[in-house]
Amino acid sequence: METISTLAYLVASVLFILALRGLSHPESSRQGNMFGMVGMGIAVLATLFHQGIDAGGFALIIVAIAIGGSIGTVLARRIQMTSLPQLVAFFHSLVGMAAVFVAAAAFYSPESFGIGTQGHIKPSSLVEMTLGLAIGAVTFSGSLIAFAKLDGRMSGAPILFRNQHWLNLGLGILMLVLAIAFITTGHPLLFWAIALLAFGLGFLLIIPIGGADMPVVVSMLNSYSGWAAAGIGFTVGNLLLIVTGALVGASGAILSYIMCKGMNRSIINVLLGGFGTDPSAAAATGGSAGPARPVKAGSAEDAAYIMKNAQKIIIVPGYGMAVAQAQQVVREMADLLKKEGVEVSYAIHPVAGRMPGHMNVLLAEANVPYDDVHELEEINPEFAEADVAYVIGANDVTNPAAKTDKSSAIYGMPILDVEKAKTVFFVKRGMASGYAGVENELFFRDNTMMLFGDAKKVTQQIVQALQK
Amino acid sequence: MNPTDLAIQAKVQAEQAMSLAERAMAAAHAIQPLAEAAHPFLLLLTIFLLACFVGYYVVWSVTPALHSPLMGVTNAISSVIVVGAILAAGMAESPTARVFGFLGVTLASVNIFGGFIVTRRMLAMFKRKG
Numbered sequence: 013m014e015t016i017s018t019l020a021y022l023v024a025s026v027l028f029i030l031a032l033r034g035l036s037h038p039e040s041s042r043q044g045n046m047f048g049m050v051g052m053g054i055a056v057l058a059t060l061f062h063q064g065i066d067a068g069g070f071a072l073i074i075v076a077i078a079i080g081g082s083i084g085t086v087l088a089r090r091i092q093m094t095s096l097p098q099l100v101a102f103f104h105s106l107v108g109m110a111a112v113f114v115a116a117a118a119f120y121s122p123e124s125f126g127i128g129t130q131g132h133i134k135p136s137s138l139v140e141m142t143l144g145l146a147i148g149a150v151t152f153s154g155s156l157i158a159f160a161k162l163d164g165r166m167s168g169a170p171i172l173f174r175n176q177h178w179l180n181l182g183l184g185i186l187m188l189v190l191a192i193a194f195i196t197t198g199h200p201l202l203f204w205a206i207a208l209l210a211f212g213l214g215f216l217l218i219i220p221i222g223g224a225d226m227p228v229v230v231s232m233l234n235s236y237s238g239w240a241a242a243g244i245g246f247t248v249g250n251l252l253l254i255v256t257g258a259l260v261g262a263s264g265a266i267l268s269y270i271m272c273k274g275m276n277r278s279i280i281n282v283l284l285g286g287f288g289t290d291p292s293a294a295a296a297t298g299g300s301a302g303p304a305r306p307v308k309a310g311s312a313e314d315a316a317y318i319m320k321n322a323q324k325i326i327i328v329p330g331y332g333m334a335v336a337q338a339q340q341v342v343r344e345m346a347d348l349l350k351k352e353g354v355e356v357s358y359a360i361h362p363v364a365g366r367m368p369g370h371m372n373v374l375l376a377e378a379n380v381p382y383d384d385v386h387e388l389e390e391i392n393p394e395f396a397e398a399d400v401a402y403v404i405g406a407n408d409v410t411n412p413a414a415k416t417d418k419s420s421a422i423y424g425m426p427i428l429d430v431e432k433a434k435t436v437f438f439v440k441r442g443m444a445s446g447y448a449g450v451e452n453e454l455f456f457r458d459n460t461m462m463l464f465g466d467a468k469k470v471t472q473q474i475v476q477a478l479q480k
Numbered sequence: 481m482n483p484t485d486l487a488i489q490a491k492v493q494a495e496q497a498m499s500l501a502e503r504a505m506a507a508a509h510a511i512q513p514l515a516e517a518a519h520p521f522l523l524l525l526t527i528f529l530l531a532c533f534v535g536y537y538v539v540w541s542v543t544p545a546l547h548s549p550l551m552g553v554t555n556a557i558s559s560v561i562v563v564g565a566i567l568a569a570g571m572a573e574s575p576t577a578r579v580f581g582f583l584g585v586t587l588a589s590v591n592i593f594g595g596f597i598v599t600r601r602m603l604a605m606f607k608r609k610g
Contacts, residue, residue, distance in 0.1 A: 035542040038606040069570030080589025088597035113584035117568030121577030255531040260558040262535030369547030381609040
């Protein structure tokens, strides 16, 4: 029996690896997701038919799966794609809390996992349990804050107070002391003290991080949820949990790295928080306006005329496009232009959207074929040959100052070389600066024409003009 | 040297060898629990590190366009923690542990179903030209 379940776990591990492997291409991805589901099914069934599980327990488990499964199904079916990041953050918090529950279960019933008897758990198991518990609890409360910030239930502005980092450091040291005390004594009170402190730490670690940095935070918490699972895997000696935890942990870490690189920031810099609210930086850039610099403003008709006669157009969408719910009408515009024989493609910055790859999903939802959508490195050389760059809802990621102005807050950030296109249309409500609080150089270039107004309305007007 | 002396010397050496063997056995006995504890941990650690490498290479091969579905899938599979919760809910002696197991299974199930379904929804939208 033991051998069969171990083999089943091995099969599930392989299927999980194949699930991730499938995501290397959209065509193989759906099959990959299926592998993941089958792997999970095998793992759950192999555990359910474990010899030690009694009838009452079996019923309890079925009820729990039924409740959780229906909630999960409803949530996943109803969620709008723009709210995807919130959902993912919420799901991460559940993994974290589940890790806390499993650690508690293992603590109160060590016999079930063969790690000792009540009150006499092996010290090595207590170390692993502490890790799983603490990381799980941090993941739970941290993800809840990320959820609240992304969902607008809490202001996205960083919450800063004096000696914040010293407080966190002190609590971190306290955590270490509690952990050592717990490992040597195994006292239940210490178990719960660690859980409480870790909840507090998760909360304190995420509140100073601003809304614009949430893609990094969501990726990082993804990684944490994996490490928590691996910690629990070590505690209960389960290979499948360890392998899966490592896969997820590595995945989240890589995504965090890609997001940080996309903003030219170090992970430490993101974690210390407070980005985009430095009052002196805002005053220096926003305030330097003095006499307003001249910009060229155009109408939708002008834009439609120029685009109709172009040969190559690159659309640069940002999160603002999704906020205005303009992706559908942007695709209509692209379709009309394609009928006129214009070559249309889309350029996506790594940090466009609120989580890694968010913008690709939003465009796919609006029926934009994925082979029209290109990543930064791929498309940057093409701007020089483009007649028009249509920037909609993006700002900081197009600012040429990132390449030249060393004093700029976004200096060194990789940007889309929009300014190299013959004409740049910049759809924007007003002259306000982006998340980084930096004014965009691009507005004042000779080849830039501002199209002031709501992203959806402006694009609709262009569509109407094109239809005439 | 007469045969009697030789015999006595041999006997002394044999006794010494015997006592050494006894000490070695005692030492081995003393170490045994430690070895038993260390061995499975090292095995698990080896598997963990190898899995980290597998994860590293597999995830770098994921196309950036599918990074959101990647998060959806990893989110779903990290809920395999449900395995631990099932064991607790189904076979624990202590009622407290059963309650924690039950709660763990519930939360992890939200994630398993939610994660896979939302990923499937995302992936269904990615279409080729024409």
